[in-house]
Amino acid sequence: xxxxxxxxxxxxxxxxxxxxxxxxxxxxxxxxxxxxxxxxxxxxxxxxxxxxxxxxxxxxxxxxxxxxxxxxxxxxxxxxxxxxxxxxxxxxxxxxxxxxxxxxxxxxxxxxxxxxxxxxxxxxxxxxxxxxxxxxxxxxxxxxxxxxxxxxxxxxxxxxxxxxxxxxxxxxxxxxxxxxxxxxxxxxxxxxxxxxxxxxxxxxxxxxxxxxxxxxxxxxxxxxxxxxxxxxxxxxxxxxxxxxxxxxxxxxxxxxxxxxxxxxxxxxxxxxxxxxxxxxxxxxxxxxxxxxxxxxxxxxxxxxxxxxxxxxxxxxxxxxxxxxxxxxxxxxxxxxxxxxxxxxxxxxxxxxxxxxxxxxxxxxxxxxxxxxxxxxxxxxxxxxxxxxxxxxxxxxxxxxxxxxxxxxxxxxxxxxxxxxxxxxxxxxxxxxxxxxxxxxxxxxxxxx
Amino acid sequence: xxxxxxxxxxxxxxxxxxxxxxxxxxxxxxxxxxxxxxxxxxxxxxxxxxxxxxxxxxxxxxxxxxxxxxxxxxxxxxxxxxxxxxxxxxxxxxxxxxxxxxxxxxxxxxxxxxxxxxxxxxxxxxxxxxxxxxxxxxxxxxxxxxxxxxxxxxxxxxxxxxxxxxxxxxxxxxxxxxxxxxxxxxxxxxxxxxxxxxxxxxxxxxxxxxxxxxxxxxxxxxxxxxxxxxxxxxxxxxxxxxxxxxxxxxxxxxxxxxxxxxxxxxxxxxxxxxxxxxxxxxxxxxxxxxxxxxxxxxxxxxxxxxxxxxxxxxxxxxxxxxxxxxxxxxxxxxxxxxxxxxxxxxxxxxxxxxxxxxxxxxxxxxxxxxxxxxxxxxxxxxxxxxxxxxxxxxxxxxxxxxxxxxxxxxxxxxxxxxxxxxxxxxxxxxxxxxxxxxxxxxxxxxxx
Numbered sequence: 001x002x003x004x005x006x007x008x009x010x011x012x013x014x015x016x017x018x019x020x021x022x023x024x025x026x027x028x029x030x031x032x033x034x035x036x037x038x039x040x041x042x043x044x045x046x047x048x049x050x051x052x053x054x055x056x057x058x059x060x061x062x063x064x065x066x067x068x069x070x071x072x073x074x075x076x077x078x079x080x081x082x083x084x085x086x087x088x089x090x091x092x093x094x095x096x097x098x099x100x101x102x103x104x105x106x107x108x109x110x111x112x113x114x115x116x117x118x119x120x121x122x123x124x125x126x127x128x129x130x131x132x133x134x135x136x137x138x139x140x141x142x143x144x145x146x147x148x149x150x151x152x153x154x155x156x157x158x159x160x161x162x163x164x165x166x167x168x169x170x171x172x173x174x175x176x177x178x179x180x181x182x183x184x185x186x187x188x189x190x191x192x193x194x195x196x197x198x199x200x201x202x203x204x205x206x207x208x209x210x211x212x213x214x215x216x217x218x219x220x221x222x223x224x225x226x227x228x229x230x231x232x233x234x235x236x237x238x239x240x241x242x243x244x245x246x247x248x249x250x251x252x253x254x255x256x257x258x259x260x261x262x263x264x265x266x267x268x269x270x271x272x273x274x275x276x277x278x279x280x281x282x283x284x285x286x287x288x289x290x291x292x293x294x295x296x297x298x299x300x301x302x303x304x305x306x307x308x309x310x311x312x313x314x315x316x317x318x319x320x321x322x323x324x325x326x327x328x329x330x331x332x333x334x335x336x337x338x339x340x341x342x343x344x345x346x347x348x349x350x351x352x353x354x355x356x357x358x359x360x361x362x363x364x365x366x367x368x369x370x371x372x373x374x375x376x377x378x379x380x381x382x383x384x385x386x387x388x389x390x391x392x393x394x395x396x397x398x399x400x401x402x403x404x405x406x407x408x409x410x411x412x413x414x415x416x417x418x419x420x421x422x423x424x425x426x427x428x429x430x431x432x433x434x435x436x437x438x439x440x441x442x443x444x445x446x447x448x
Numbered sequence: 449x450x451x452x453x454x455x456x457x458x459x460x461x462x463x464x465x466x467x468x469x470x471x472x473x474x475x476x477x478x479x480x481x482x483x484x485x486x487x488x489x490x491x492x493x494x495x496x497x498x499x500x501x502x503x504x505x506x507x508x509x510x511x512x513x514x515x516x517x518x519x520x521x522x523x524x525x526x527x528x529x530x531x532x533x534x535x536x537x538x539x540x541x542x543x544x545x546x547x548x549x550x551x552x553x554x555x556x557x558x559x560x561x562x563x564x565x566x567x568x569x570x571x572x573x574x575x576x577x578x579x580x581x582x583x584x585x586x587x588x589x590x591x592x593x594x595x596x597x598x599x600x601x602x603x604x605x606x607x608x609x610x611x612x613x614x615x616x617x618x619x620x621x622x623x624x625x626x627x628x629x630x631x632x633x634x635x636x637x638x639x640x641x642x643x644x645x646x647x648x649x650x651x652x653x654x655x656x657x658x659x660x661x662x663x664x665x666x667x668x669x670x671x672x673x674x675x676x677x678x679x680x681x682x683x684x685x686x687x688x689x690x691x692x693x694x695x696x697x698x699x700x701x702x703x704x705x706x707x708x709x710x711x712x713x714x715x716x717x718x719x720x721x722x723x724x725x726x727x728x729x730x731x732x733x734x735x736x737x738x739x740x741x742x743x744x745x746x747x748x749x750x751x752x753x754x755x756x757x758x759x760x761x762x763x764x765x766x767x768x769x770x771x772x773x774x775x776x777x778x779x780x781x782x783x784x785x786x787x788x789x790x791x792x793x794x795x796x797x798x799x800x801x802x803x804x805x806x807x808x809x810x811x812x813x814x815x816x817x818x819x820x821x822x823x824x825x826x827x828x829x830x831x832x833x834x835x836x837x838x839x840x841x842x843x844x845x846x847x848x849x850x851x852x853x854x855x856x857x858x859x860x861x862x863x864x865x866x867x868x869x870x871x872x873x874x875x876x877x878x879x880x881x882x883x884x885x886x887x888x889x890x891x892x893x894x895x896x
Binding site for chain 2: 316
C-alpha cells in the first residue's frame with residue numbers, strides 16, 4: 001500500500017515535463033502524415049524503459065502501439081494517441097508550436113494537452129508508483145496508443161475487434177478529461193454517438209432567373225423544409241422512430257446529473273450565447289442524455305451584397321446527429337430516409353459522410369468507475385464532477401464492446417486549453433495533479 | 449393612312465443597323481459609370497435629327513432624357529434605356545463586345561438587344577412612318593430614355609412623380625419584348641412586383657462545437673424552419689394575409705392565359721428542370737398570376753469536404769417575393785414580420801435589400817393594348833402570344849400610376865439572345881420586323 005512521497009511526485013513531474021517537451025518537439029501531425037513513425041518510436045522507447053513490452057501494428061495512417069507491463073489482480077487498459085492537429089494558423093501562436101514553453105503557470109505547445117500531455121502525465125504517475133513499490137508495477141497495464149485519432153481513428157475499431165482477446169481488461173481509462181478553473185476534476189463515463197450526413201437537392205441543370213420560381217421548385221426551400229421537419233422549436237428530434245431505441249437513464253445516471261451544478265452559465269458567458277435551448281434547469285440532462293440533430297452547414301445560391309434574383313439549381317446541407325445508448329447509427333440513417341420520403345422529399349439525396357460512431361455509457365455503479373471518482377475526490381480535495389456522458393462523441397463504444405469493461409475519462413485539460421487551436425496549453429497545476437492522480441488511481445486499482 | 453413601302457422599310461432597317469453599330473460602340477456601362485454622358489449625347493443627336501425636342505435631366509448615375517415630337521390625337525410614351533450591363537467576362541465573347549458583328553443571321557454586341565437594339569428599331573420605324581407621311585409624325589411621341597436601368601433605375605420613380613404632368617399619355621410602350629424561334633411576338637401587359645429581403649439569425653458570438661447543439665439553438669435550423677413556413681410543397685405562400693390584396697384576374701386575363709400554348713416544355717428542356725412546380729396545365733397561370741416566394745440564397749456554417757461538427761454562430765437567407773396586383777410591397781414586409789413573430793422567430797432579423805417594386809397589370813380590353821396585339825398579328829402574320837403579366841419584375845407600376853395609361857411590352861429580343869451575358873445578340877430577322885412593327889404600331893395609334 002506504499003504511496004509515492006510528495007518529493008517523489010515532484011521529481012517525476014519535472015521528469016515528465018522534460019519528456020513532454022521532447023514529445024511535443026516531434027510534429028506528429030496525422031492529417032499531414034508528418035513524423036508519425038518518429039513519434040511512435042519515441043513513445044515506444046519511453047514505455048520500454050519502464051519495462052513495457054511494446055508491439056507495433058500498422059495502421060492506415062500511422063502505427064498502432066499496444067504495450068503491456070505489470071502484474072496484479074486488476075487489468076487497466078489505457079487509451080492515448082501520439083498524433084496531433086495541424087499547427088495552422090501558425091502565425092497566431094505566441095511561441096513556436098512545437099516548443100513546449102512555460103509562462104504564467106501554463107505550458108504551451110501543440111499536443112501539450114491533446115494528447116501528449118495526457119500520455120506523459122499518466123506515464124509519470126506510473127513511474128512514481130513503481131518507485132514507491134520497489135520497481136514493481138502492482139497491476140497489469142495494457143496501453144493502446146494510436147497515431148490516427150486526429151483523423152478520425154480509421155484503423156481503431158477494426159484493431160479492437162481483431163485484438164479483442166489481447167485487450168480484455170477490467171476498466172478502460174479514456175484519453176481525455178479536464179479540470180475546472182477552481183480545480184475540480186471533470187469525469188465522463190460515456191460519449192454520445194454520431195452520424196454525419198450531407199443532404200443534397202437539385203432541381204435543374206443550371207441556375208434560373210427567379211421569376212421562374214412560379215413554375216420551378218426551389219432546392220433551398222426543399223432543403224429548408226426537410227431540415228425544419230427534423231426537430232421542433234425546443235430541439236426535440238421529430239423523426240418518427242428516432243427515440244425508440246433510447247435506453248432509459250439509470251437511477252445512478254439521474255443521481256449524477258442531479259449533482260451537477262450550474263445551468264450552463266460558463267458556456268453562455270464564454271460564447272455570448274443569446275439563444276440557449278432549454279430553461280437552464282435541464283442543461284445537464286440535455287448535454288448528457290438528449291439525442292440531438294445539428295445543422296453544421298447550409299449552402300446554396302447567392303451570398304454577396306444586396307439581392308440577386310436567382311433560382312439556384314441546387315443546394316446542400318450538412319447535419320450531425322448526436323446519439324445516446326442504444327440508438328444505432330445505421331438505423332438513424334434509415335429512419336431519416338423514411339422520414340424525408342414521407343415528408344415528400346424523396347428527391348433529397350442523403351450522403352453518409354464518415355464512419356458512424358455508436359453511443360456508449362458506462363455503469364456508474366461499476367467498482368472501476370467508483371474507484372476513479374473516489375480517488376479523484378482524494379487527490380483533488382473536492383467533489384469531482386461526474387458526467388454520465390459527454391455531449392461529444394468518440395470511439396468509446398468499440399472499447400466497451402471488445403474490451404468488455406467500463407470506460408472513464410479523466411485528464412488534465414482545461415477550459416482555456418485551446419485544444420485544436422493556436423496556443424494549445426495546459427496548466428502546470430493540472431499536469432502536477434495529473435501525475436499524482438495517475439499514481440493514486442493505479443495504486444487504488446491494484447490494492448482493491 | 450399611307451404606310452411605308454417594303455423598300456423604304458428595308459432602307460430604314462439598314463440605316464438603323466448603322467446607328468445601332470455606332471451606339472453599341474459606346475461602352476455605356478452604368479454599373480461602372482462608363483461613357484454615360486457620351487451615350488446620352490448620341491441618343492439626343494439621333495432624336496433631334498428627327499425633330500424631337502430633347503430635355504436632359506440629371507439622374508443619380510446618368511442623365512435622363514425626355515424627348516417630344518409629333519402631333520396628333522394619340523400620345524404614346526416610349527420607355528427605353530441607353531445604358532448596358534458590364535461586358536464581363538470579356539474573354540467569353542467570340543467577337544469584341546462593343547463592335548456590332550453580324551454572323552449567321554445574328555447581330556452580336558453588348559446592348560444589341562438590351563436596350564439599344566430596342567431603341568433603334570423603334571427609331572427606324574418612326575423614320576419610315578415620317579417618310580411615308582411627308583415628313584410629318586402623325587402622333588405625339590414622348591420618349592423617356594434613361595441611363596440607369598441596369599443599376600435598378602434609382603432615379604426613375606422620383607422622376608416620373610415629379611414630371612407626371614409632362615408625361616401624360618394614352619399608352620406606354622415598354623422597353624423590352626421578344627420573338628419566339630418560329631417568329632411569334634410575345635407581348636406582356638404587366639409585370640410582377642418584387643420585394644427582396646435578407647433574413648439573419650445569430651445565436652452566439654462565435655461558432656461552437658456541435659456537441660453544444662443539445663443546449664444552444666441552431667441558427668441554420670431556425671432559418672430553415674422560418675423559410676419552410678413561408679410556403680407549401682406546391683409553392684403556395686402560407687403567410688397569413690399574403691393573398692388578401694390579390695385582385696381577381698379579369699375575364700380578359702383568364703381568356704388570354706387560356707390561349708397561351710405549351711406547358712413549360714421550352715423552359716424544362718433548356719434548363720433540364722427535374723422539379724417543375726404545378727402539373728403543367730397551370731404553367732401560364734402560375735407565371736402570370738401567382739405570387740411566389742423564392743429563396744435566392746442560404747448560407748451558414750461549413751461548406752467544405754466531409755463533415756465539420758460545428759454549431760455555427762449565425763446564418764443568412766436571401767428571399768424575393770414576386771407580387772401581383774394589388775399586393776403592396778410594404779405590406780408584404782409587415783406580414784412577413786408578423787408571421788415570423790407568430791412562428792416563434794422574432795429573433796430573426798429582416799433586412800430590406802432594395803427599393804421595392806409594385807406589381808402592375810394593364811387592362812387587356814384597353815384600345816391601346818388591343819391595337820398593339822392587332823398590329824402584331826398583322827406584321828408578324830401569326831397570333832401574338834399575349835401574357836397578362838411577365839413572371840419578372842420592373843418599374844412598370846409608377847408608369848401606370850403617373851402617366852395614367854396602360855403599358856404594353858413588345859420588342860425584338862429572342863430566347864437565345866444572351867441578354868446580360870457574353871455574346872448578347874439579336875436576330876436580323878427580328879430587328880427587321882421590329883422596324884416594321886414600330887412604323888405600323890405608331891400609324892395605327894395615329895389613325896385610330
